[in-house]
Each structure stands twice: as C-alpha cells, then as structure tokens.
Amino acid sequence: MGNVVSTVRSADPAQVKVRPHLHVESQQNQKKKVLFVTPEFSDLIKVGGLGDVSSSLPRALAEFHDIRVLIPGYSQVMDSGHPIRIVGKVEGRAAIPPCRIGRMDLADGLIVYVLICPELFEREGNPYGDAQGRDWPDNHIRFARLGLAAADLASGHAGISWCPQLVHANDWPAALAPAYMALRGERTPSVFTIHNLTYQGLCDAECLPELGIPSQAFVSEGLEFYGKLSFLKAGIAYSSHITTVSKTYAHEITTAEDGCGLDGLLRRRAIEGRLTGITNGIDRSWEPGSDPHLIEGFTNLEAEGKAAHARYIEETFGLDHSDGPLFVVVSRLVHQKGIDLTRAIAGDIVAAGGRIAVIGRGEPALEVDMVKLAEQYPGRIGVNIGFNELDARRMFAGSDFLLMPSRFEPCGLSQMYAQRFGSLPIAHRTGGLVDTIEDGVTGFLFSDATAESYRDAVMRAINIHQHPELMNAMRRRAMMSPMYWADSVKPYDELYRSLVRERVSRSLAAEVGRRN
Ligand code: ADP
Ligand code: GLC
Numbered sequence: 001m002g003n004v005v006s007t008v009r010s011a012d013p014a015q016v017k018v019r020p021h022l023h024v025e026s027q028q029n030q031k032k033k034v035l036f037v038t039p040e041f042s043d044l045i046k047v048g049g050l051g052d053v054s055s056s057l058p059r060a061l062a063e064f065h066d067i068r069v070l071i072p073g074y075s076q077v078m079d080s081g082h083p084i085r086i087v088g089k090v091e092g093r094a095a096i097p098p099c100r101i102g103r104m105d106l107a108d109g110l111i112v113y114v115l116i117c118p119e120l121f122e123r124e125g126n127p128y129g130d131a132q133g134r135d136w137p138d139n140h141i142r143f144a145r146l147g148l149a150a151a152d153l154a155s156g157h158a159g160i161s162w163c164p165q166l167v168h169a170n171d172w173p174a175a176l177a178p179a180y181m182a183l184r185g186e187r188t189p190s191v192f193t194i195h196n197l198t199y200q201g202l203c204d205a206e207c208l209p210e211l212g213i214p215s216q217a218f219v220s221e222g223l224e225f226y227g228k229l230s231f232l233k234a235g236i237a238y239s240s241h242i243t244t245v246s247k248t249y250a251h252e253i254t255t256a257e258d259g260c261g262l263d264g265l266l267r268r269r270a271i272e273g274r275l276t277g278i279t280n281g282i283d284r285s286w287e288p289g290s291d292p293h294l295i296e297g298f299t300n301l302e303a304e305g306k307a308a309h310a311r312y313i314e315e316t317f318g319l320d321h322s323d324g325p326l327f328v329v330v331s332r333l334v335h336q337k338g339i340d341l342t343r344a345i346a347g348d349i350v351a352a353g354g355r356i357a358v359i360g361r362g363e364p365a366l367e368v369d370m371v372k373l374a375e376q377y378p379g380r381i382g383v384n385i386g387f388n389e390l391d392a393r394r395m396f397a398g399s400d401f402l403l404m405p406s407r408f409e410p411c412g413l414s415q416m417y418a419q420r421f422g423s424l425p426i427a428h429r430t431g432g433l434v435d436t437i438e439d440g441v442t443g444f445l446f447s448d449a450t451a452e453s454y455r456d457a458v459m460r461a462i463n464i465h466q467h468p469e470l471m472n473a474m475r476r477r478a479m480m481s482p483m484y485w486a487d488s489v490k491p492y493d494e495l496y497r498s499l500v501r502e503r504v505s506r507s508l509a510a511e512v513g514r515r516n
Contacts, residue, residue, distance in 0.1 A: 032500050034067040035113075035164035037150045039127050039143065039173035041069060043106065045076040046389075047126055048332055049280070049413040050171055050195045053245070056283035057492070059110060060485035064493045068111040068162070070153065072121045072146055073102065077114055082106065084114055088159035090152040094212035096145050101158055113160075115149050127173070133364065139173075140203040143231065144211045147176025154181055154188045164188065165500050172201030175235030176211070182238040183217055187506075189499035192239035194232070196410050197253050197260045198336065201231030225261065236265055240499050242275045243492075245411035246432030250277025258408060278492060279435050280411040281485035288421050288479070293393040298422075301472050306422060309398025316391060317357040317382025324353035325465040327458075328399040328423070330392045330414050333362030333370065333385075338405035338428065343369055344451040345458060350380045352462050356403070358383040359391055396421040400471070401461050407449045409433050416482035419443065422475045426457050442478040 036058045040051035058067045071077060078084070084102035092098040099117035106112060115121065120142045129135045136142060147169070152158045154167050168191045169177040178190040207229055208218055218224045223234035236242055244250045252258040254267045254275070269275040285291060289299040295312060298305025313328070314321055327349060331337045349356060358370055358381070367385050374383040384391070396402065402418035404427040411432030415425035425443040427433040437443035446457035464470050
C-alpha cells in the first residue's frame with residue numbers, strides 16, 4: 001500500500017532522539033490505518049441504520065484514512081458474489097473457534113475483511129437471529145469471535161501484514177474488541193460507537209470462561225452489569241473514546257431516564273472528555289435526481305417524479321387514489337419506534353382524508369397489529385410485512401409525510417432520507433430527531449410520546465398540506481437539510497488523529513525516557 005505509514009517503533013532511533021516533535025508532525029497529515037468493526041454492512045447485509053452507517057462512513061473517511069471494514073462471514077456475505085481471498089487466520093480461545101480471514105476488494109476500492117467461520121455465521125436468518133426472529137443462543141460466542149479477531153488484527157496476530165493504528169468498534173456485537181485489546185495490554189487506541197444503548201448483549205456470568213475473559217474483568221469498572229456480562233459495557237469501559245450518533249443522544253444517555261443503567265459510567269466518560277456525539281450523515285446514493293431505485297429521478301417538486309412514486313405506492317399497497325395526504329412508515333416494527341402510537345391515531349388520519357402505507361418487520365405482535373389495521377381500513381391503509389429497499393426508497397420519494405414517533409432515537413436515518421426525497425417527517429422530539437428536524441420548517445416535532453401530542457403534530461401537517469405553497473416551501477427546505485457524510489465526517493477524522501497522536505506521543509516519551 002502506498003499510504004502505509006511507518007510507526008514509531010520502526011522509526012530510526014536517531015531521528016526519534018533528535019527531533020521527536022518533527023517526527024510527530026510529519027505523521028499527523030498521513031492517512032491512519034483504521035479497522036472499522038461492525039456486524040452489519042448495507043452493501044451485503046442490513047437490518048437497520050447501522051448497516052447504512054457502516055457502509056457509508058468508512059467510504060467518506062477513505063479520503064483521509066486507510067480504513068478497512070471487518071464483518072462476520074454470514075451466508076449473505078459469503079454468497080454475495082464478491083470474490084474472497086483468504087489472507088489470514090486467527091486462533092481460537094476457550095469456546096471461541098479459530099477462523100480464517102478473507103479479503104474482499106469492492107469495486108470502489110474499499111477493503112472488507114471477512115471472518116470465515118461457517119459454524120458460527122453461515123446460517124439462515126439475519127445477523128442476530130433466525131428467520132422467526134429468535135436470537136441465536138450462541139450470540140455471545142459469535143460476537144466474541146468478532147471482537148477477538150479485531151484485537152488479533154490490532155496486535156498483528158492474524159497473519160496479515162496490514163496492522164491498524166486504531167480500531168473503531170460499533171455497537172454491542174463489536175464491543176469486546178476494545179476489551180480484548182485492553183486486557184492483553186494492547187495500546188492501539190479504540191473508538192466505540194453506540195448506535196443504540198438499549199441493545200446491550202447481556203449474557204450470564206458463567207459465560208466468562210467460554211469467552212476467555214479473565215475473572216478480574218468481571219467487576220463494576222469492567223464488564224459486569226448487575227451480575228451479568230455486558231458486551232456493551234465492555235465497549236464503554238475499555239475503549240479510549242466513546243462516540244454516539246447524535247449530539248442530543250450523547251446527552252440523553254448520561255441521564256437516569258435514558259441511560260439504561262449505564263448513565264453513571266457514561267457521565268464519568270463525558271466529564272473526562274471521552275464521550276462525543278457526532279450526528280450521522282447520509283451518503284450520495286440518497287440523491288433523488290440520480291437514485292437508480294427510483295422510477296424517475298427528480299430534483300425539484302415541479303417534476304413528475306414525486307407523483308409517479310405516489311402512484312407506485314398506491315398500487316403496491318392497494319390504496320385508493322386521492323389528493324389527500326399520503327403518509328408512510330418505513331421502520332423496524334419494534335417498541336422503540338412507537339408503532340403502537342401510529343396505530344392509535346391511524347383512524348384520525350383516515351378520517352382527515354389521509355392514507356397510510358407501512359413497510360416493516362420486527363416484533364410478531366406488532367406485525368399482527370399492523371396487518372389488522374390494514375384490514376380495518378381497506379384502500380386507506382396498506383401494510384407490507386417485510387424488508388424491501390426498493391419500496392422503501394420509492395416510499396420516501398412518493399409520500400408527503402413520514403411517520404416516525406420513536407420513543408427514543410439515537411440518530412435516525414429514515415427522517416433524513418425522507419427529507420432528501422421531499423417527504424416531511426413527523427417525529428417525536430428526541431435524540432437525533434431533534435438534531436435533524438426543524439419543527440415547522442423541515443418537518444414536524446411533538447414533545448410527548450403520547451397519542452395526543454402526536455395527533456396534534458399530524459393535524460398541523462395535514463393543515464399545511466392543504467396550502468400547497470406552504471407545503472412546497474417546507475419540502476424545499478427539507479430537501480436541502482440533511483448533511484451528507486462528506487460534509488460531516490470531520491469530527492471522526494479529528495478524533496482518529498488525536499487518538500493516534502496521543503498514542504504516538506506516549507510511545508515517544510517512553511522511548512526518549514529509555515534513551516536518556
Ligand atoms: P434503525 O437503525 O433504528 O432501524 P434508522 O432510521 O437509523 O433506524 O435506519 C433504518 C434504516 O432501515 C433506513 O435505511 C430505513 O430505510 C431502513 N428500513 C427500515 N425498515 C425497512 C424495511 N422494512 N424495508 C426497507 N428498509 C427499511
Ligand atoms: C441505530 C439507531 C438509529 C441510528 C442507527 C445508525 O439503529 O436506532 O437511531 O440512526 O443506529 O447510527
């Protein structure tokens with residue numbers, strides 16, 4: 001690789017002794033080698049927004065860093081048709097089996113390392129569970145495998161000459177990476193990003209020996225959480241720096257109300273300056289003028305594009321044609337997303353002349369509720385249970401409003417996609433929704449996660465819809481508002497550089513100390 005930087009360890013000792021500060025400065029502008037560890041990657045496998053961020057953020061950072069992705073070799077990854085070259089292997093530990101590491105070179109140059117371990121990863125279902133939505137019982141082993149492989153790559157024990165200068169782990173499935181690194185004395189810095197604090201990766205204390213984690217780590221400053229082993233807490237406790245996906249959520253998780261029992265530790269990290277909120281961006285595939293998923297691209301509201309997609313939604317969801325407002329839900333069907341709140345006010349939307357199209361899958365009880373709702377209002381509410389990227393994009397493009405009454409929302413990408421495609425989000429005033437929606441300008445926010453508060457916002461939206469000039473003015477503002485990663489990636493770049501710099505300065509100081 002042309003951009004491989006020489007590390008201090010391999011630098012000429014004379015240079016280190018005479019001009020250490022110049023050496024540090026010359027390193028600062030170089031690309032750093034970063035390993036981005038994630039359980040989802042939307043090019044190959046996506047459950048929600050983590051997949052999108054994992055495929056778009058490393059690409060946006062590639063201009064500044066030599067960043068490579070590490071993902072498990074699920075069936076969807078192994079069968080994706082991308083050639084995979086075996087480049088390394090990692091040892092097993094305790095109940096964690098050994099595995100091979102493959103390398104995929106994607107068309108745009110992004111390098112993806114794949115953990116090849118058929119017994120753990122090549123199964124029918126999604127990354128976390130089977131086709132019925134039940135979590136895999138050995139998830140602790142599966143994702144310990146991911147974290148341990150990242151740690152092995154960081155310490156050069158994977159048989160791969162490329163060795164990261166920083167490891168960036170995402171959400172609980174990758175959270176043991178910083179722990180394994182720290183517990184073996186590895187000084188490579190790590191960033192741990194919390195995309196959702198409520199998914200914690202808890203398992204019984206008895207699992208500790210299976211994961212090859214020493215019992216000294218099972219303490220409240222380590223990975224113990226009310227008598228259980230918490231992957232998420234391990235990430236928080238052992239990483240050099242924690243980020244989360246919006247500024248508002250970074251604050252919320254330090255409060256007792258939204259901190260899921262981890263607020264004390266997170267408050268301490270915030271005080272230490274080791275917790276930062278960096279609001280997600282979106283990638284250039286979300287351009288209404290050029291998105292190949294669309295029937296017809298559009299760059300302005302006068303074009304036929306939006307109307308063509310409205311017709312597509314009507315046909316796909318069996319909705320009557322009408323000039324009334326068209327609402328969509330594109331969501332995982334889980335408690336977090338306030339699906340029950342939409343159900344509670346759906347009758348009011350229909351009574352006011354609205355129609356609703358829903359696509360989603362998730363908790364079986366919510367799926368059943370949504371199907372019943374569609375049966376109750378034929379021609380007015382249409383529900384498809386499933387996951388379909390093409391339909392999702394066309395729904396953002398063809399709708400007037402996106403319903404997103406999330407009880408909490410670390411960032412949320414759907415509201416930004418909707419805005420970019422000229423659909424106004426109606427959302428609860430929480431987390432990243434606060435940071436990305438300006439009430440009455442680029443969408444509508446409501447304050448309490450109750451049907452009453454939500455209904456008021458929906459009625460405000462319906463009122464605006466009756467005034468096409470106002471509606472179009474808001475749509476235009478919304479289309480301009482989401483940040484592309486290219487414009488919002490700087491904080492990650494700066495964070496990576498400062499952590500690597502700190503690490504280099506510490507090594508240099510130790511080196512100089514030894515030589516004097
Ligand atoms: P979360 O990650 O909590 O699910 P986000 O708003 O960050 O929420 O991201 C959700 C992503 O998943 C968006 O890209 C959205 O379009 C997509 N998505 C959610 N449900 C579906 C579905 N049923 N079909 C297609 N895409 C979906
Ligand atoms: C999580 C969050 C969502 C966020 C996404 C990407 O799934 O629930 O709010 O947008 O991660 O960071």
